Amino acid sequence: MKRSIATAHRRWPAWLLLLAASAFSTPAFAQAGTCNGNPTARINPATQTVPERTHGQPTLVTLNGSGSTPSANLGFSWVQTAGTPVTLNNPNTATPTFSAPDVGPGGETLTFRLTVNCGTRTDTATTHINITDVVLNLPPTAVAVAVPDSVDEGEVVILDGSGSSDPDGDPLTYAWTQILGTPVVIQNANSAIAGFTAPDVGMAGETLQFRLTVSDGTLTGIDDVEVNVVWVNAPPVAIAVCPDSVAEGQQATLDGSLSYDLDDGIASYAWNQLNGPPLVVNISDDPAQFVFVAPQLGYQQLGLLPFELTVTDFQGAFTTDECEVQILDITPPAIAVPADITAEATSAAGASVGFSVTAQDAVDDAEPYEIGASGCAPPSGSVFPLGETTVACGAEDSAGNQASASFKVTVVDTTPPAIDVPDPITAEATSASGAEVSFAVSATDLVSGNVPVDCLPPSGSTFPLGTTTVECSASDAAGNGADASFDVTVVDTTPPVIDPMDDILGVEATGPAGAVVHYTAPATSDIVDGAGVATCLPASGSTFALGSTVVTCTASDAAGNAASPVSFNVQVVDTTPPVIDPMADILGVEATGPDGAVVHYTAPATSDIVDGAGVATCLPASGSTFALGSTVVTCTASDAAGNAASPVSFNVQVVDTTPPVIDPVADIAVVSESGSQAVVEYATPNAIDLVDGPVPVSCSPSSGSSFGMGDTTVTCQAEDSRGNQASRSFTVTVSYHFAGFFKPVENGKxxxxxxxxxxxxxxxxxxxxxxxxxxxxxxxxxxxxxxxxxxxxxxxxxxxxxxxxxxxxxxxxxxxxxxxxxxxxxxxxxxxxxxxxxxxxxxxxxx
The missing domain is CATH 2.60.40 (Immunoglobulin-like)
Incomplete structure (x- = not known):
């Protein structure tokens, strides 16, 4: 069924129609010669009703304005003002044409306006063209194709109806049915592309017939297609029988004698091992059997061997069947143990002994592996008692095959005790005879534990100044003896004491380097050496820099013992401020914009007793934008000590003496239409002032004035808020439209x-x-x-x-x-x- 074209046709929105109408508001005319009289626009007929299509093609519509008057030299212009947009052919003639657009079921009205002109006079008329909807439906055409159209039993055939079509472009539905031959199951029977599998047929073969029906929802079309199915010889049936498993070294028999052929019998048997290793060899004379001895399995050989039996009939047709035999792993792993071990006791309990025991299985392991703690008893790292102990080890592979091995560990005690003496002792002398020194010494044996120690001199003796060696000895229960020694040194390290000093504050600087300061060094006292005087740096009479300087005083006795240093502060201060040079006023700086002008100046120099020469800081700073008028600039300075100078000020004066600039205006030339004069409109030029920005402009004669023949100078003037004036002029030329002398006078002759x-x-x-x-x-x-x-x-x-x-x-x-x-x-x-x-x-x- 034909769909309403209006559902898919684009409509102009109202705003676009208004835009299109406005575009036609100034019609273009095609007019030949001179037209005299008042024009009248006439359209015949004033209204038309036409179908959207005629004989399957868009209807050609003619608009007729030939009845407009006067008939001679009349200009025509047609424009569309409403409805679906169409293209007018020859819109500047009396009879333009257009092709009717597709419309919806309700039809549509298109509106056109005719404008005729005669000289400068015009007239308009409007016509309405009613477009009616045309509904037409044609039946679809079915095209059925079978690919291939001749097949063997069991092959897949594609039924293809994608070449079917509908002249109206309507969507189609598809239906495949079988109308002749052995029934088959049609896959996707309601699709353009369907398929089936060819059935078994007799030796003479068979022809199957199928029908495709297509529909557009109302009308249908059909097409039939045939497929020839050819008989195919049935191959024999192969049946392979294998034992589930066989142990390494045992014999296995594979049997294919249950295979059969429904046609002319079995011509041959062929056995093939599909993968390995291990690979096996057939030792049977029976062609239906495969007999082999199971080999020893190697690394990562799972032992599952697949075999394929191929059975061939006398027509050369064949089939295959497969079976599997599992070779069982019955070989245990091999264990490697160390030679017997002798270890030294590390405690009364004996000694911790580590060892390495490995195992390797032909199937499971590419390399030997450590058995680990659970593989030996006692395990590696156990504490073995004094004497001899047997270690038993075992291993098991993934198939459950087990192996065992053993070795001996003997623990002995030959280690003497360890004496713990102190590090060398240094003691401060408490008298001329030296100092009394006490110490602690002990001995420990790995097996016997703590044992007694003898030392000379003993702890608590008085040791003289200098170094004395203490000798110590001990033995364990097994008779293993040990000796050790350490030194005791008595020294004098007490330093002298320095008297304290008060800080020296508020010394005024006399120059950039600071000031010279004098002071008295402090006294010292020492238990051995008596009274003395400390040495201080910086020394008395040195020049001390501004700020606080730490003076450090030191002293040492005859034994070289240094006293704790004593320090005090010397403070040099700066309370004198710097002086700023005076500055002259800066006058008459011309403004460069409404904000004023950027003014650069050199800040005044400064001088300070300590800091020397410098430059003052001024606000507003050099390079700032200064407003129109007079601005006070204040300059300040401080020295490094924070002493502020007396400020210095000067004035910066910014003035505006620049007049505004009026935009140039091009000279104007016009032609007088009557009265030897012309009213001339022109755009008043703009004027920009650096300070005020846009300013008003007045021109004389003003725009819209009546200008006499020839040249007239128009002068435009502008003035800024400070009375600076500017002017600019241009020329307005009014001339006649003179096209030469008419007959009887000839021009140029x-x-x-x-x-x-x-x-x-x-x-x-x-x-x-x-x-x-x-x-x-x-x-x-x-x-x-x-x-x-x-x-x-x-x-x-x-x-x-x-x-x-x-x-x-x-x-x-x-x-x-x-x-x-x-x-x-x-x-x-x-x-x-x-x-x-x-x-x-x-x-x-x-x-």
């Missing part, structure tokens, strides 16, 4: 004329410009030499007493009657200078 006659000079100035059109003293004639050829004699003359000027509004032309003299002979040049300054000439030969 010498006109023959009878002396004494009144010659009519006809010309147009583009409208009624009044009679005051000549410049003073014009027209006038002068004698000229006769050159070149002379045209035909001017036959049209008038009778006039004197020269005169008239304007004919009907013909829009001026007639200047030039009265010649009877006495004139030869050639004369008539010069006509108009008020717009233009000069026009005509040449005459008087006879």
């Amino acid at each position: 010498t006109n023959a004329v009878k002396a004494g006659s009144a010659i009519p000079l006809k010309f147009s100035l583009g409208g009624n410009q009044g009679l005051d059109i000549f410049a003073p003293g014009h027209p006038r004639s002068t004698v000229m030499a006769c050159t070149g050829s002379t045209g035909e004699e001017v036959a049209e003359t008038v009778t006039a007493g004197n020269s005169s000027l008239n304007y004919d509004a009907t013909l829009d032309q001026y007639v200047y009657v030039w009265k010649s003299e009877r006495s004139w002979r030869g050639c004369r040049l008539l010069t006509v200078k108009l008020k717009d300054g233009s000069v026009h000439t005509a040449m005459f030969e008087f006879r």
Whole structure:
């Protein structure tokens, strides 16, 4: 069924139709020649109703405006103002055409406007074209194809209906059915592409027939297709029988004698091992059997061996069958144990002994592996008692095969005790005889534990100044003996004492380096050496820098013992401020914008007793933007000690003496339409002032004034808020539209004329410009030499007493009657200078 085209057709939104209508508001006309009269637009018929299609094609619609009047030299312009947009062919003729668009079930009305023009006069008329919906439906065409159309039993056939079509473009549904032959199951029977598997048939073969029905929802189409199925010889059936498993070294038999063929019997048997290792060899003479001895399994050989039996009939057809045999792993792993071990006791319990025992299985392991703690008893790392112990080890592979091995560990005690003596002892002398020193010594044996120690000299003895060696000895229960020693040194290390010193504060600096300061060094006292004087740095009389300086005093006794240093502070201060140089005012700086002007200046120099020369800090800073008028700049300075100088100030004056700038205006040239004048509109130029920005501009004569013929200077002026003035001018030129003299006078030729006659000079100035059109003293004639050829004699003359000027509004032309003299002979040049300054000439030969 045909779908309503309106459902898929695009519609113009209202705003777009308004935009399109506005685009046609100024029609373009095609007009030949001159048209006279008042035009009347007529459309015949005023309204039409047409179908959207005729004979399956869009209907060609003709708009007829040929009845419009007057009939001669009339201009036409057609535009569409409503409805689905169409393309008008020849829209500037009386009878344009367009193709009807597709519309919905309700139809649609298109509106067109005809504008006719005759000269400057126009008239319009509107027509409405009603487009009706056309509904048409044609049946679909079914095309059924089988690929392939001849197949063997069991092969897949594709039924293809994708070549079917509908002339209306409607969507189709598909239905495949079998109408002849052994029934089959059609896959995807309701799709364009379907399929089935060819059935078993007799030796003569069989023809199957299928039908495709396509529908557009209302009408249907059918097509049939045949498929030839060819008989195929059935192959024999192979049956392979294998034992589930066989142990390494045992015999296995594979049997294919249960295989059979339904046609002409079995011609041959063939056994094949599909993968390995291990690989086996058939030792049987029976072709239906495969007999082999199971080999020893190697690393990562799972032992599951697959075999394939191929059975072939006398037609050469064959089939295969597979079976598997599991070879069982019955070989245990091999264990490697160390030689017997002798270890030294580390405690009364014996000794911890580590060892390495490995195992390797032919199937499970590529390399030997450590058995680990659970593989031996006692395990590696156990504490073995003094004497001999047997270690038993075992291992098991993944198939459950077990192995065992053993070795001996013997623990002995040959280690003497360890004596713990102190590090060398240094004691401070308490008298001239030295010092009393006490110490602690012990001995420990790995097996016997703590044992007694003897030392000389014993602990608590008085040791003289200098170094004394103490000797110690001990033995364990097994008779293992040990010796050790250490030194005791008595020394004198007590330093002298320095008296304290008070800080020296508030010394005024005398220069950049600071000030010279004098003081008395402190006294010292020592238990051995008595009184003395400390040495201080910096020394008394040194120059001390500004700030606080630490003076450190030291002393040592005759034994070289240094006293604890004593220090005090010397403070040098700076309380004198710097001095700032004076600054002159900066006057008359011209403003560069509304914010004023950027002003640069050099900050004044400073001088300070300690810091020396410097530069003051001024605000506003050099390079700042200073506002119009006078701004006070204040300069300050401080020395490194924070002493502030007395501020210095000066004035910066920014002025505005620059007038605004008026934009240039191009000269204007216009043509007078009447009255020897023209009203001229122009855009008043803009003016920009550096400070005020945009300022108003006034021009004289103003825009919209009436300008006389010729050149008029327009002067524009602007003034900023400070009275700075600027002006700019341009020229407005008003001229006549002069297109040369009309007949009977010829332009560019010498006109023959009878002396004494009144010659009519006809010309147009583009409208009624009044009679005051000549410049003073014009027209006038002068004698000229006769050159070149002379045209035909001017036959049209008038009778006039004197020269005169008239304007004919009907013909829009001026007639200047030039009265010649009877006495004139030869050639004369008539010069006509108009008020717009233009000069026009005509040449005459008087006879």
